Every structure is written in C-alpha cells, then in structure tokens.
Amino acid sequence: MARPAYDEFCRQREEFFAREQGRGLGANLVLSPSEQRLNQYVMHLKQQELAKGVENPYELVSARHFFEMLDRINESPLFRLIQKMPKGGVLHAHDTAIGSTELIVRATRHAHLWQSGSIPQAAADPMPVYTFSRNKPTAEGEWRLVADIRSTMGDAAYEAAIRKMFTLYTTDPLNEHRDINDVWRKFMALFICFEPMVTYRPVWEEYYYGCLEELLADNVTYLEFRGLLPPVYDLDDRKYTPEEIVQMYVDQSEKFLRANPKFAGVKFIYAPLKFCDDSTFDGYLTLVQTLKARFPTFIAGFDLVGQEDLGRPHTDFNERLLRLPAGINFFFHAGETNWTGRRDENLIDAILLGTKRIGHGFAAIKHPVVLEEIKKRNICIELNPISNQVLKLVQDFRNHPGGFYFSDNYPVVVSSDDPSFWCASPLSHDFFVAFMGLASARADLRLLKQLALNSIEYSSMEGEEKTIATQKWTAAWNEYVEEMLKTIPAEF
Amino acid sequence: MARPAYDEFCRQREEFFAREQGRGLGANLVLSPSEQRLNQYVMHLKQQELAKGVENPYELVSARHFFEMLDRINESPLFRLIQKMPKGGVLHAHDTAIGSTELIVRATRHAHLWQSGSIPQAAADPMPVYTFSRNKPTAEGEWRLVADIRSTMGDAAYEAAIRKMFTLYTTDPLNEHRDINDVWRKFMALFICFEPMVTYRPVWEEYYYGCLEELLADNVTYLEFRGLLPPVYDLDDRKYTPEEIVQMYVDQSEKFLRANPKFAGVKFIYAPLKFCDDSTFDGYLTLVQTLKARFPTFIAGFDLVGQEDLGRPHTDFNERLLRLPAGINFFFHAGETNWTGRRDENLIDAILLGTKRIGHGFAAIKHPVVLEEIKKRNICIELNPISNQVLKLVQDFRNHPGGFYFSDNYPVVVSSDDPSFWCASPLSHDFFVAFMGLASARADLRLLKQLALNSIEYSSMEGEEKTIATQKWTAAWNEYVEEMLKTIPAEF
Numbered sequence: 001m002a003r004p005a006y007d008e009f010c011r012q013r014e015e016f017f018a019r020e021q022g023r024g025l026g027a028n029l030v031l032s033p034s035e036q037r038l039n040q041y042v043m044h045l046k047q048q049e050l051a052k053g054v055e056n057p058y059e060l061v062s063a064r065h066f067f068e069m070l071d072r073i074n075e076s077p078l079f080r081l082i083q084k085m086p087k088g089g090v091l092h093a094h095d096t097a098i099g100s101t102e103l104i105v106r107a108t109r110h111a112h113l114w115q116s117g118s119i120p121q122a123a124a125d126p127m128p129v130y131t132f133s134r135n136k137p138t139a140e141g142e143w144r145l146v147a148d149i150r151s152t153m154g155d156a157a158y159e160a161a162i163r164k165m166f167t168l169y170t171t172d173p174l175n176e177h178r179d180i181n182d183v184w185r186k187f188m189a190l191f192i193c194f195e196p197m198v199t200y201r202p203v204w205e206e207y208y209y210g211c212l213e214e215l216l217a218d219n220v221t222y223l224e225f226r227g228l229l230p231p232v233y234d235l236d237d238r239k240y241t242p243e244e245i246v247q248m249y250v251d252q253s254e255k256f257l258r259a260n261p262k263f264a265g266v267k268f269i270y271a272p273l274k275f276c277d278d279s280t281f282d283g284y285l286t287l288v289q290t291l292k293a294r295f296p297t298f299i300a301g302f303d304l305v306g307q308e309d310l311g312r313p314h315t316d317f318n319e320r321l322l323r324l325p326a327g328i329n330f331f332f333h334a335g336e337t338n339w340t341g342r343r344d345e346n347l348i349d350a351i352l353l354g355t356k357r358i359g360h361g362f363a364a365i366k367h368p369v370v371l372e373e374i375k376k377r378n379i380c381i382e383l384n385p386i387s388n389q390v391l392k393l394v395q396d397f398r399n400h401p402g403g404f405y406f407s408d409n410y411p412v413v414v415s416s417d418d419p420s421f422w423c424a425s426p427l428s429h430d431f432f433v434a435f436m437g438l439a440s441a442r443a444d445l446r447l448l449k450q451l452a453l454n455s456i457e458y459s460s461m462e463g464e465e466k467t468i469a470t471q472k473w474t475a476a477w478n479e480y481v482e483e484m485l486k487t488i489p490a491e492f
Numbered sequence: 493m494a495r496p497a498y499d500e501f502c503r504q505r506e507e508f509f510a511r512e513q514g515r516g517l518g519a520n521l522v523l524s525p526s527e528q529r530l531n532q533y534v535m536h537l538k539q540q541e542l543a544k545g546v547e548n549p550y551e552l553v554s555a556r557h558f559f560e561m562l563d564r565i566n567e568s569p570l571f572r573l574i575q576k577m578p579k580g581g582v583l584h585a586h587d588t589a590i591g592s593t594e595l596i597v598r599a600t601r602h603a604h605l606w607q608s609g610s611i612p613q614a615a616a617d618p619m620p621v622y623t624f625s626r627n628k629p630t631a632e633g634e635w636r637l638v639a640d641i642r643s644t645m646g647d648a649a650y651e652a653a654i655r656k657m658f659t660l661y662t663t664d665p666l667n668e669h670r671d672i673n674d675v676w677r678k679f680m681a682l683f684i685c686f687e688p689m690v691t692y693r694p695v696w697e698e699y700y701y702g703c704l705e706e707l708l709a710d711n712v713t714y715l716e717f718r719g720l721l722p723p724v725y726d727l728d729d730r731k732y733t734p735e736e737i738v739q740m741y742v743d744q745s746e747k748f749l750r751a752n753p754k755f756a757g758v759k760f761i762y763a764p765l766k767f768c769d770d771s772t773f774d775g776y777l778t779l780v781q782t783l784k785a786r787f788p789t790f791i792a793g794f795d796l797v798g799q800e801d802l803g804r805p806h807t808d809f810n811e812r813l814l815r816l817p818a819g820i821n822f823f824f825h826a827g828e829t830n831w832t833g834r835r836d837e838n839l840i841d842a843i844l845l846g847t848k849r850i851g852h853g854f855a856a857i858k859h860p861v862v863l864e865e866i867k868k869r870n871i872c873i874e875l876n877p878i879s880n881q882v883l884k885l886v887q888d889f890r891n892h893p894g895g896f897y898f899s900d901n902y903p904v905v906v907s908s909d910d911p912s913f914w915c916a917s918p919l920s921h922d923f924f925v926a927f928m929g930l931a932s933a934r935a936d937l938r939l940l941k942q943l944a945l946n947s948i949e950y951s952s953m954e955g956e957e958k959t960i961a962t963q964k965w966t967a968a969w970n971e972y973v974e975e976m977l978k979t980i981p982a983e984f
Contacts, residue, residue, distance in 0.1 A: 003814045003815075003816070003818055003846065004814065004843075005814070006810070006811045006814050009632065009810060009814055009844060009845075012844050013810075013840060013841070013844055016840050016843075017840065019861045020840075020859060020860060020861040020862070021515060023861070024861050050834075054801065054834070056671070056673065057671035057672050057673055057748050057801075057884075058670045058671040058673075062829075063671075065854065116499075128550070174666055174667070175666070175667070178550045179548070179549035179550040179555075180549050181548065181549055182550070245796075250621070278741070307545065309549075318498070318501060319498045322495045322496065322497070322498050322501055323495075324495070326494050338555075338888055338890040338891055340540075340890065340895055340899070340931070340932040340933060341932030341933030341934035341935070342546070342933050347931055348505060348508050348509065348512075349505070350502050351508075352501060352505055352508065353501075354495065365857075365895075365896055366517050366895045366896055366898075366899045367512060367899065368512060368899055368900040368934070369508060369511045369512040369515070370512070392549075393891075395886075395887040395888070396830055396886070398830040398831065398832065399830055399885075399886055401889050403832055403858045403894075404855075404857055404858055406858075407832070407858045407859065407860055408860040413705055439832070440832040440833030440858070441831065441832060441834050442833035442835030443833070489811065
C-alpha cells in the first residue's frame, strides 16, 4: 500500500488527535472565557511541575511515593489552587479515618482517657491500648491516665508522639512496608488502636463534626461516607445501639448544615467487615434494613470492607445479599487488588448484584466485560489514588489504572479513602495526584471540573436534593474562577 | 428494579465468566487430550507458585523485581518446563544484547584485546575502554593487554569481574537505580563499553553465532532482531561497510541454519539511534533502501531506537519517513514510557506511518483510539516485560499493561529486548514472567501456546517461509507435549 503524502498524513494525525482527545474525561465541557483564562494559568503551572520530571524523573511530584513528595506538593502553587477549588463531594471515605491527625490529638486532651502500654519507638513495637473510664479500667495492667503521661512528658512531646503514631507516614515508604500484607497489618493496627478513643461519645461527635469542618475547609461540600458502626460508649458504661450512633451522625450533620449552608449534605453507607461468619453477616443485613427504614434519606446503602485479597469472596454472600429489598443500594468495594483471576472476580459479583458504584475498581482494567458493563450500566468507579499507592497496589501514579479510565471517560470520581492515615487533606491531595499523575499531561481544567461534577452526578442524592447541590456547587465554582483570576499574573 | 433469584444470578455469573474468558489470549485454542493433561500439570505448578504469594506477597516470584527473584525463578519447576517449550520466535531484541554474559567473557579471551582503565569497583566508577589492536592503540594512555591483566589477576577473577560489569543486575534494584534516566545511563554505558569489543570482526561473527546457539538452546527457533550496524573492524584497520556487516550476519545465519535445520530463520530490522541530526537521518533512509535491495528477504524493515522520553519525537521524522518506498516496512518502538500526553504520542505517528508492529506499546493502554486502531489494523505489540521492569517503567509485573492486552486478546508477542544485561535467557524468563505476573491466575497452557503461534503469525515471514516455520514449530510442540507427559507425576 502506498504511503500518504505528508499533507494528508498531517490531516490524518490531526483527526486522530481530535478523536482521541474528544473521548477523555471532561472533553465535552465548554469553558467560559473566564475559565479559559484560568485554564491557561493552570496548564502553565502543570507544565512547570511536569518539566522538572522530564529532566529528572526522580523529582516528579506525581511519580514518586506520596510520602516522599508531600512537602513539595504542599508548597506547589498548583496544589494551593486545587485546594481552593470547589471539588464537589467525597464519595469514598471511612468515618474514623477522614479527619486530620490534629483531631486525634484533640481527642487525647479529653479527661478520663487511659493508656496501657507505650507509644512505639520502633516500627515493630506494639501499639498502646486506650479507653475512656472514670476509674482505672481493669485492676491489673499498667494503665495510666493520659493526663498524667502528658504531665510527665510535656504536652508538646506527647502530642508529637501521637502525631507520629497515628499515621502510615514514613520517610522511607519503599523499604519500610515491604508488601500489601505488611502495610495492611499496620493500617489495621491504627484503626484498632484508635477505635476505643474515637468511640467515646464526646469524641465520636466532636471527631465527626471536625471532619465535616475539615472537608468544608478543603472546599468539599458533600460527603457520602462509610462506617462499621462500632459500639459507642460513655463514662456511665452505656453502650449505644447502631441506631443511636447513626442518630448522632444525623444530629451532628444537621447542626453542621445549619451552621454551614454552603455544604450540600451527608449520607452514610453501612459498611461492616467482610471477615465475619454467616450469622454475623445476617445481622448486618437485618441492621441495614432497620437503619434504612429509620433514616431513609441518610442511609445510602450497604458495602463490605477489609483487605480484599484475604477477606471472604463475594460468592460467600451473594445468596443472602440477593434477599435484601431492592430499596437497599449497594456500593461495593471490588477490585482493590493487583491480582487477576482471584479475588478481583468480586468485580463481577458486584456488577451483577447491581452495585451503584465500585469502590476502587483498580483491577477492572483487566476485565474487558467488566469494563463494558461499567459503561453500559453507568456504574461509577471510586478512584482513591493515594490510598492505592500507600497500600502497595502501585508505585508510580502514572501506572494507576485511573489514567486508562480518564482517557476513555469511564464514569469515575476521585476520593481519598482514609486520608488521615496518610497525612492527606480530605480531597485536595488526591485531586492533585489524579491531575498530575493519573491524567495525561494534556488534561486540563475540564478534567478537574468534570471530576467535581461527577461527584454530584454519581452521588446518592436525588431530585431536589441533587438540584440544590448542583446549584450550590455551580455558584461556588463561578465565584472560585473569578476569585482566582484576580490573583493570577497579568500575562494569563 | 427487583433483584434476580439466586439461580438466575448464578446463571448470569456463569455467562459473564464465559464471555470474559472467551475473550482472553489463547481462549480460542482447543487443546488435544495430551495437551489437556499437560495443562493440568502446568496449572498445578502455577497455582503452587501463586499460593506462596497469597499468604505472603513478598514471596511472589512474579510481583517482585526480577533481580530479587532470579535464583528462585531458575529453581522453579514451572520455569524449567517453560524453558523446554518450543516458544516460536523472538521478534524484539537488539543484536549486541541478546547473548549471555558468557559470550562476552569468551570475547575477552581473544588475543590483541586492550583495556584502558579499570573494571569498576563501585557503581559510580567509570567503565574501562576496550579495543582490539596489534599494537598499543594510542601512544599515551594506560593501555594494557587484557591477556596481561588476566595473567596478573588470574583468569577466574578477571572473568568474574567481567560478568559483574556487563549487567544491570544488582541485589538492591529498588534503591540502586532511582529512576528511568539513572538506569538508562548505566544501560547506555554498557552498550558503549561493549561496542569496540563486539565490533571486532572475529568477535562479531562469533558473538552472533553464539546468540543463535543460545536461542535454539532456549527452544526459540526464529529471530527477527534489531541492530544499529556499528562499524565492524579488524586488526588490519579495515572498517567494514554496513552491507559487509549485514553480509556477515547473512553468512553466519546460513551457516547456523545448515547446522540446525530445526531453526526456521532470521531477519534483521535496521534500527539506528533516534538521537541524530537530519542529515544523519537521511543517511539512515538511504542505507535501509540499499540494504533492502541487496538483501530483500533478510532485511525486514526499519526502526529507530533510544530512550523515548529524551529522544527526538517522531514528528521530526514523519515527512522524511513517508518518502521511503512502501516496500520498506516499519517496526517502530513507541510508547516505551509511563508518561501520557508527551512522547507517548509517538504511538499515533507509528500507527499512521503504517508500522507493522509496535515495540513495547507500554503507554498504548491510555490511548483509546490507539487501542482501537491496533485491533483494527492488526498491529502486533511486542511486549518486553522484564525490560520494562529493569528500565523502571513498572515495579509489580501485575500492573504491566500486558495483563490488559492479554485479557482482551490484543495482537501481542512476548520478547526479551536486551536479555544479556538483565541475566535473562533469550526468551524463557520473559515467558515465565508473562505467564505468572502479567496473565490472569486462570490463564493456562493455551496462553503460552498462543504466544508462540503469534510469534510466527506476526513475524515478517511470508508464504512458504511461514508455512515451513509453522510446520517445524508444530512438530516441535507436539514432540514437547509427549516428552513432558513422560516426566509428569502419574496423578495428572
């Protein structure tokens, strides 16, 4: 076959580019003149950051481990611009891992907190046990009041130790956590250590309210979060029921929404551990129905959590799950693994069970029929890029499957999973990493805007609720664009 | 929407699985009863290896760095079974990096080899310079005869030092090479150091013949290799022309084929460096036409090589490349990068220029129209998984895009690129890694067989040549299956 003339070749090349770029996430958005100007500045900042990594890939903020680059990201003007951006909602995050470490530090300032064991000096040391109690929790054991430890160590030293303990952060992430099981062990230990501290009723309410404040400060205005509903307690040995605990979430949410009318709303996905026996599982299903009946708009639906490679497969639960009334929506974690042909097949169960969204969907890229069905059924993939890197699924963000999902406009949102434990903000760091590392170097403001829009579109809000949320977000976005334009250099 | 009954759900699940698995590489092959028996044993061995990695991901041979796992792979019964398998052809490898380090050691035993500088003690030390010459190569400089160094050090010590020097192998690959530029600098230094040793005519011929022997010993029976045609010389200061050099390849190939009728053939892709000015490039284009006219069946076509992120983009060359007669086929490297929206766009040029195959295509996964065109035009992607890991594109093989290409039966072959420099066999290690790390845990003997068949299908052989190669491979495969069945345990 003869080769085309150069002119014809160039025409074909233009057409190819147009076809391909027309398919990317956000490509259908038409930017206003103001947005176009802001976009020029955004792309200037992006290209500046990327240029460092062309000459010296080791300096690329979006290719290395988040922990190694955190300080540099925080100093980046592009990151600060993304922080201020109205990002819509967080659709994938776990209740006790959303707030910053400062909220945990604040919890340790409460009276009646006891500690048994010491704060680890080395990574392999066991973590201490905490509980709130009027008196020494058990007769035996080396329980000390945290107030006394604080007096001895000094508040600053104690709080510094707390900050260090309640994170997976390390300066040497490539070597310190060798594999996914290693890092998950540490990750689970954080949740376990933290639980009796956060399930103390005053802390429970204060921590959750603090999370909402931090979300809003990060310009996130909707939250759809997952929780296990662990037993909340108080100093009178009262153990609150799951309904009472959800009621606390509802009450705090309403209080927060009254004080912050910019915030669009909150919903809850009941997401207990998939490491359970069948009768425990039956209890979960009964509970989610009770909760849905009692809090019909607050309860979005049901999910199961835990390290996917090691947890029970979905096939163990399918028969029971199908008996749930159709009114209970599913939001299953699936494909949070880099295996293919093993537990990643939960993806198929999740889809056939009618899941509304898929948590992570990291492994979906290697399942062509899963990919087809995701598009056909418009199932949203909840990407959590920093989580996937910290929990050892991928090293270089440029190899995260999100890049594939972006390039062909799969239904996706970006979220943060457990930002507390990786020192990340509620959403901005994941947006930054998605924009710089997952997306094409050519992807622009339209991608960021589309991610925000998707977080409303794929939320569990409906009707009037969704309309209002969209209006609030649109107003905030337009204001943001105009405000940013006042601060950018004149040449843009 | 009401949920389906469990029976109906299970039926849908079966159907989903069948649809998905019917799309994978090799899924259309029907195994004979003998092959089915062998397959059961293969899958038993595969599951045994994978099981180690479920309990302890750090022990998974196909998830860690190849260098860290090389000894364990070599001990694996599944690897030994793959070594013996007739694997078809190597379609992507570079001439002076195919042979084992032992061929380099053998080269240093020739008389008249001079060395200036020392063999490095530390990674940062400069490499020595070599040349063959009757007399001291230059008046100044600290040239010593390798024969004299051998006498002083002892042959065993000298050869051990050579073995260590001519490889990227290190026991700490994650930390020793920090990024792609780091490891490419070392990689290029190996080629540069090695070139004057291998371009000495007696070594040139002996090294190439040795490569063919090693390919056959690894049960590879066809080679389509790339080369830069660096000037070959002899002790009489004769510099051979590119045509003379290709003639040496032809002569050695014919000699080898006469001695080894199981081998199906050899072809050559002229692949000079893309780091060149325009007039040098014009010279390449003239040369490839001269070579094609003189060696019409031996010369398969044209390619360009060099680190893609840093080399000139294809757009610099398109106009000139289009002027080449249609009889010169292209086999372009493209998408050997984890960037998106930069030099990976060479993929689009390569396709529109009519490339027959794509070298690497690592980045194609993030280009939906590239993916469509690859299928539509039946362009074969030459996967080189170990190369991509050693050269820092991906850490865990399970995140290599080959897994995606396998899952939806893209036209692919597996090859080895520069196996010499990573202590790999001509093809078996890449086949092993592809089978264990890229492919699904469920992928079986059909995938391996299809990879071998693809290497013939997507080769540059045509007509009778291809028919004979297929017949030879089929005979070898059937013999292999029967031989293996004699050795496997009775329960299979």
